[in-house]
Structure formats: C-alpha cells, structure tokens
Amino acid sequence: MIYLDHSATTKPAPEVLKTFQKVSMDYFANPSSIHSAGSESEKLFKSARKQVSELLKVLPEEIVFTSGGTESNNLAIKGIAYAHENRGKHIITTRIEHPAVLQVCEQLEREGYEVTYLPVDQNGFISIEDLRSAIREDTILVTIMHVNNEIGSIQPIEDIANLLRHYPKIAFHTDHVQGFGKLPLPYEMEGLDIVTISGHKIHGLKGTGCLIKKRHISLQPLFQGGSQEQSIRPGTENLAGVVSFAKAMRLALNHQREYQRIKTLQQKLYEQLSNHSAIEINSPKHGAAHIFNFSVLGFKPEVLIHALAEKDIFISTRSACSSKENEPSHVVLACGKETAAESALRVSMSMDQAEEDIDLFIKELFKTIQQYENIMG
C-alpha cells in the first residue's frame, strides 16, 4: 500500500501504541484520586507535561491537553471570543482556514460577532499589510493557520506575531496542525499567544492533542466540570492519550530533519507533473514540503482517487473534513483558480516516505490519466 494521505491522518507509530496500551493497563487510576495509585498516575501525567513543555520551550502550565485539532481550535477561538465579548466582537482570520476555524467563525457571526476574512494571493499567502489595515479598535482575536492543509502555503507567523505584539489586547492564535514536526515555530515568542497541535497528524493517536496557551491569556472553557487543566478543559485526564501524545511529539521532532529529503520528493512531483499538459499545480513553489496539490483538468477528482485506490495508492481530494461536500475547494478558489478548484487533488507525505512511493505514484497517475482521458475529455 502506498499511503499518500498523511495530512488527513497518519498511521500510529508502534512505540506510541505500545505506550498507550501500557499506560492504559498499568496507570488506569485517576490522576486526581488521592490514593497512591492515583498519585502514580499524576506523577506520570506531570512527567508527560514536563516533556511536552521542554520540547516546545514553553512553561508546563502553558499547555492544555485536548482531544485534538478541532477541539483546540474551538477552545482557542470561542474561548477568546466569549472571554472578551465586552471588550470587542471583531475577529480576523483568512479565507483558507480549516473548517474547524472557518465554521467556528461563522457560528460566532451568527451570534453577533464580526469576522474579517483576509484574502490570499494566487500562491495562498496573506499580506501583512492587509492584516494591519484590518485591525480595528474592537478586534480581540487574530486566527491565522500556519501551514495550509490543502495546498501547503506557509503563513508568516513570526511576522504576524511581531506585528501583533504591539497590540497587547489582540490575542493571536495559529492552527499549527499541519506544521508541527515539519516546520517548527518559535513557540516561546512574544506575540504568539495560542497554538493548536494535533496528535494523529504526527503518528500519534486520534483523540489527542494540545493547545499552547501563554500565561497572560485567559480562555472561557467550552464545558464545565472539574478543575483539570486549570479548569480550562475539565474532564478526567486522558492519561494514556497524553503520554502517547508526548511520545509522538518527541518522535516527530526527531524526524524533523527528514524534511529536506521530503522537499526533494516534492520537487520531483513538481517537475514531473508540471510537464504533463492536463495538470495544473496548485501548491506554491515555496510551500510546505509534505503537501502537494494539483488538478487534472477535466477530471472529476473522485474518479482518479478511486482508480488509484484500485492500485493500492491512496491520495485525497482536499481536507478530509470538507471532502464529502461536493463543492470546489475553498482554498484553491481563494487563490483565484476557479477551474482548478473543481478538480483539486492532494498528495501528502510522511517524514519517512520512500522515494519509490512517489515514483510509482507518478507512473500510475499518468497511466490512469491516459486510460480515461478520452472518456473524461
């Protein structure tokens, strides 16, 4: 099987799964229980938090463990919006965010908030000038993703943080789900306030993830219950999940050096696919190495996906969270490529993707196009 849908999800690393199993069995006691079994669980929980804080170079109390990207994004955006509704109701985001950001913003619009959706250029990049001029007196939050999940464009998070540090009343959140383990951010940086990280995109398990939340930021919790995670995210700690997530993070950061190698695979895709007359490339040249988006003009993307799946090659249309809607990609559309948006396809690689996988994919893709060209065209 050639799996090229790593931006949708990844296969758990065996070590991660082993940790999950062992912790589930040996440390099942509730970390909040006062007996010694609970105390052992709590010790392990603290060690996991400490490891994560050291990996990210932030304080242990700046980490809130969650169930993953969607929850983290919801918690960050609604958490800021509801906590500061008396100060202002204006939010700035972009047109190419993941549905877990866009739909939260749309929900807030229905509740009386105003949202500015920044445009992107044809390569999928926002401009700092646009952001600067969108800032208003009543702006409380800027949420801009790091690496786009469909085309891999990388937003200038450091520049944005440098701009926003002069606006201490505006919180800056970034959805870092596709960037973590590939393109590190200076998490400790002033101006970068809230960061979403997900476990299952980095060979961790579904249902794991975290939010980095700087000390000066206060969030309104999404639900009420116990006092876990400083009451920001109540509920019995998912200890096995958290420990396995800490391990997945460590492994992901160890694999980060493979990024340059993946870049060469992407270049190969770029060169070979752009030579094909029916293919248009949607990913920017200077985007993230592991995501490659293209359109085979005139082809319904689903047809190609199914045809390749028969050969045990798995790619996807766009975001798994929006791919079931039969609509063009909102990201590719935002880049001003209307035709391409109808037929966008995504190849997303893991940090240990073999070069042969890519060679075989290209070969089979070309063969498939040739085979169905007449019918589709």
Place this chain on the structure above:
Amino acid sequence: MTYDHILVRYGELALKGKNRKTFMQILKRNVEKKLSDFPNIKVKAKRDHMYILLNGEDHEPILKTCEDIFGIQSFSLAMKIENDEDQIKAGALEALKLENGRTFKVTCKRPNKDFPISSQDMNQILGGHLLTNTEGWTVDVHNPDVELRVEIRHDATYITAKKIPGKGGLPVGTTGKTLLMLSGGIDSPVAGYLTMNRGVEIEAIHFHSPPFTSERAKQKVEDLGRVLTNYGGDVKLHVIPFTEIQQKIFQEAPENYGMTIMRRLMMRISERVAKERDILSITTGESLGQVASQTMESMHAINEVTNYPVIRPLVAMDKLDIIKVSKEIGAYDISILPYEDCCTIFVPKQPKTRPTREKVNEFENPIDFSKDIEKAIENMETVTLSANESQVEDEFEDLL
C-alpha cells in the same frame, strides 16, 4: 576573535587565607559537577580567578547555570588575547561590536608590569581606536552602557564586557554539613538554601506519618529537596516513619503539650541521625512568632533535648521575605501544594503557646519513647536526590 571562556571571580573565598586552596578546589568541583552536561568545557582554577574554557559549547546555558553556584562573586564572558597592543585593539573592537548601547568606557588594568604601556595610556589608545572604528558610540566615563574591561595579566590579556553578578557566599561543602529538618512547607527549604549560602552541605530529614500523611506529601518533600540540589550537590533525604510515635503522644500526653513533645522527639531523633552520620549541627525553618510552636518559650522547651547547634536562619526574617526567597529558588509552587504534613495533623485545638520545661518534662517523663525512637531510626529510609536527572523521569523513560 570571539568569546571563548568565562571568567569567574571568587567572592569571599579570596579572603580565606590558608583554606583558600581547598576552597578553590571545592568550587572547581562544584562548577564541574553543575556543568557536567557540557562535556567539552574545561575548568581551570587559578589563584585569583577561575576560567571556564568553552571549547565550542554554547555560552548561554552555562552562564545561566553559573548564576546558581554559591561562591561565585561575579562572572563575565571573556576573550583571551596575546599581550600585544594590536591584538588587544582588535579584540576590544570585536567585543564592543557584540554589545548593545550607545556609550562605553574602557577600564584597563595591568597587573603585569612588564607590559610596556601603562593602563592610563592603554585606556586612551583603546578608546581612540574604538571611536574611530565604530559608528554611533560615544565615551561616557561616569555612566556608560557598556564597560569594557581589559586586564593585562602575565599569561595573557582578558577582555570582558558584561559583568554578571553571581550568588556570592561560599562554595557548598567548604564549611561542613548540617541536617536540615525538611517539612514540606515554605520555610524549611529556604532555611536549607540560606545555610548552603554559607558553604554548608545539606542532608535532610523528614518525618513521615502514613496514613495520616500521603505518598504525595513525601513526594513533595523529595521535590523540595531536589530544588536544593540546584544550588549544591546531591542531597541525601532521610525519611523517618513517625506514625507510631505520633499516635503514642496523642494517646498518652495531654493534648495541649502534644505539639511540644512531638517537636522534642523530632529533635532527639534528628540529633541521633546527625551523630551517626558525623553531622555537627541541625538546621530548622523556625521563625519567631509564626505559629504556636515557634514562640520563644516553645523554642526554649524544644531546645532542651539537644546540645547540638541548632541553626535557624529564618529566625529574624519576615514571612514575606521568606516567601520572596522561596519564589526565587523555585520552591514556592511546590511548597504550597495542599498535602498534609506531620505538623498539620494532630494539631491540638489549643496548643500551648507558652510551654515550660518543667511542665513538658513532667508530662513526658512517664512515657517511655526509647524503644520507639530506636525502631523509627532502624526503619529510616534514605534516598539520594540528584540535581541532574529527576528520578520521576527515569521511571517513565520508556513510556515517554
């Protein structure tokens, strides 16, 4: 030319006549131990300075570590240069370019009188050289942003810019060892820290009363002990099982004298442990007037059972100042965790704030604690707390 070593200035130890050599050796050992994560560095102890040769290691974390070592008055990043006018000029220029600021001053010292140019002349020469070859810098001899120090010694010339204050005090291990009564509150770790400041090495003793005190309370004490290892070497923690003794006091002594008798027993046990381990003093976190057991009368009654020196570094300190130190050394957040310690259970409703020696002896004498004391000491557990790695993490290493 870049910064290639750290110049460490000794504090008080420079004054300590005959012991000086031992002091230097102990400081050198402490520094080496604290910096064992940096395998390439080399520490050289000279008569009046110590050098940490970086050999390519990143200086930032090493500077940070030096801030926590007792016995260091101040330290600076430094470059070593040959005793040659042109090379000194070039080095000084390089050093200034690495600094932020607008005004500077050159302070030259010349312990090596063989060097042909006097320090006054050298100040002039270097100042002129720097003004000609930089932009935006001016000289301010009174209140400069950057003071460039140039020391022309016999072996070489050393240039430093920023002087970072160290902790001062004496190197831990130069003035003997004390047994710290470590409870888990705010005071005792601060008492330990302040004693270390005077060069004293620490062993700690803790009284554990399961099931009245929990494993978490013991863990907390270990964590506090580990905080202290940041400022000295390893800390041995002796944990005394104290439940039976406490129960016996509770059952057989009048309630309002229970606290005083308990403290006396702790002191007796501590003295025994100290004696067995050749430790010559006991340190406590007592401060006058904080709680019922810490009145002058109380201290008088408790102190009767030992003739060992009892060091009470906090005795004259305000609580707020104690908290300030506790926060500075990173103990506060651990100390305030809400776990019971053995002093907070069995608290009588009305503890005697003015106990007398006569009364306490009258109540205590009929009760025979000698076997209980023997048993408690026999069952004492000792753990060695280490600065570099936390045992917690080792335990979970394969999971994480």
